[in-house]
Amino acid sequence: MKTYIDAAISRSRTTVSIFVVTLLAGFASYLAIPIEMYPDVQVPMVVTTVIHEGISPEDAERLLSKPAELELKTIDGIVEVTSFSSEGAATLMTEFDISFESSAALAEVREAINRAKARFPQSTEEPIIQEMSAASMPIVQIAIGGERVPERTLLRIAEDLQREIELVPQVLEAPMVGNREELLEVVINPSKLETYGIPNSSIVQTVTSNNRLIAAGQVDTGQGSFPVKVPGLIENADDLYNLPLASNDLGVLTVSDLAEVRRTFKDATRYSYANHSQNISLNVMKRKGANLVEAFEQIDVIVEEMRPTLPPAVTMAYINNSVPIALEQNSGLSGNMATAMALVLLVVIATVG
Numbered sequence: 001m002k003t004y005i006d007a008a009i010s011r012s013r014t015t016v017s018i019f020v021v022t023l024l025a026g027f028a029s030y031l032a033i034p035i036e037m038y039p040d041v042q043v044p045m046v047v048t049t050v051i052h053e054g055i056s057p058e059d060a061e062r063l064l065s066k067p068a069e070l071e072l073k074t075i076d077g078i079v080e081v082t083s084f085s086s087e088g089a090a091t092l093m094t095e096f097d098i099s100f101e102s103s104a105a106l107a108e109v110r111e112a113i114n115r116a117k118a119r120f121p122q123s124t125e126e127p128i129i130q131e132m133s134a135a136s137m138p139i140v141q142i143a144i145g146g147e148r149v150p151e152r153t154l155l156r157i158a159e160d161l162q163r164e165i166e167l168v169p170q171v172l173e174a175p176m177v178g179n180r181e182e183l184l185e186v187v188i189n190p191s192k193l194e195t196y197g198i199p200n201s202s203i204v205q206t207v208t209s210n211n212r213l214i215a216a217g218q219v220d221t222g223q224g225s226f227p228v229k230v231p232g233l234i235e236n237a238d239d240l241y242n243l244p245l246a247s248n249d250l251g252v253l254t255v256s257d258l259a260e261v262r263r264t265f266k267d268a269t270r271y272s273y274a275n276h277s278q279n280i281s282l283n284v285m286k287r288k289g290a291n292l293v294e295a296f297e298q299i300d301v302i303v304e305e306m307r308p309t310l311p312p313a314v315t316m317a318y319i320n321n322s323v324p325i326a327l328e329q330n331s332g333l334s335g336n337m338a339t340a341m342a343l344v345l346l347v348v349i350a351t352v353g
Helices: 002-010 012-032 057-072 102-119 151-165 190-196 200-210 237-241 292-309 323-352
Strands: 042-051 078-086 089-096 128-133 140-145 171-173 182-188 214-220 225-230 244-248 251-254 259-265 277-286 315-319
Touching (some): 012 323, 042 057, 057 078, 089 102, 140 292, 151 292, 182 200, 200 244
Antiparallel strands (some): 042 089, 042 128, 140 277, 140 315, 171 277
8 A cells, every 4th residue: 555655656746637637527527417406216116096086985995995905915026015095096005125126116016907907997097107206306386376367368378388398308297286177068958958859868969979080991092091080079169069969841959059058167176376376386397317407497488488478467486496405405515525625635735745
């Protein structure tokens, strides 16, 4: 060891040059590392959510959780399976041992849930299987609201902003919270049904049979072929209004003659509040390995470009913005690293002369 130290001291210029090169290489690597608020730490746990609208917690445990648990327990490497049954859904948390591989674990859980689906009720939705990760937390939430602003106006603004943000390369997705799905509501007049002698089932059957896309085969021109389809999807209120229910020599009876069709929303299942008012928020998730600061800078440009086009009563604000906290922590870490490098450099120079 003394030989190496004497060699380093006797060749002081070479030693200092190597130290400076190493220092510059480390600084370049530091600049290339993306800034993260939540490091991508793999948690040996897979979460499965099975949704069935209207099911009670007791039935969810018996019809959803139990069949899934029986299949999940057959997987090798599982430490524990925990289930939570609630109104309309069942959640299962599968914990693996520390040596698990995420891709293999997800594949095995997906196969087990597919086997359990045979015992689920018929109207159960497709299970959602996700790996737990701290990196899946949103980097920022954007709240869109305003006093006495129509819900449909907020929804349109949120959809436009979501579409623009999801085009940013560093952004994975920006799901909405607090929004309600639009639908067409048909209010049937019972007296008119009795007058025309039309049963309720006839209206339901007419809407169901006409709201579909029918494939009509292919047409071969000799130089090529192309598919033919008969469009029959209901896309707006007029399409539903003009559906024929019955006809005779006097004319055609349509849905508009018996019912009122209006645009509305589904009942709310989730709510979002900011600044003491209800709003629609976007939870922006960045891609794995993307730079947090660069992603937010591009998001902020999109938001600022959209602000002048908003109605005066509409507000747009950032909530749970992790960028300032990440920059503050990174600044403190950078200061500590610079102090340590300066001290090491002084010791080396003072030693080798």
